[in-house]
Amino acid sequence: MLVALEVDRNVPFEIRRVYYLFATADGVRRGGHAHRHLNQLAVTVRGSVTFVLDDGSGPVEVVLDDPSRGLLIGSMVWREMHDFSADCVLMVLADQLYDPDDYITDYARFLDEAGRRAYPRRLAACRGH
Ligand code: TYD
DSSP: OOOOBBTTTOOOOOOOOEEEEESSOOOOEEEEEEESSEEEEEEEEEEOOOEEEEEOOOOOEEEOOOOOOEEEEEEEEEEEEEEOTTTTTEEEESSSSSOOOGEEOOOHHHHHHEEEEEEEHHHHHHTOO
């Protein structure tokens, strides 16, 4: 099998960084943060991992175990990963270089920032009706 990842064809952003995780020890949980601006596409090139995603409205669990499918994670989504299989190779494409200032690592702060961003959107939606 061969999978090609191409900007604008199946990757909806300009790729500025690629990183990958592998040899994750049994029982390890990763993530535990959101990004203010970063967009990412995650692909398990091998093995499986469970993502827990939360945009502020509650957690959604996604098992990623198919190298022909990608998980798009937009900005302002809290993410945690667990249950890495021993053989898991998780590749992540990103539209920005690594920037520690883009991270939100405190969940309460994430909810606060997400709520403040959602409020003007909800207000705009209300005005439309
Ligand atoms: P982090 O984003 O917290 O990883 P995860 O969400 O998988 O737990 O990054 C872990 C460490 O790696 C942290 O010290 C920052 C460093 N890092 C880089 O230097 N460059 C990168 O592109 C990434 C993603 C992390």
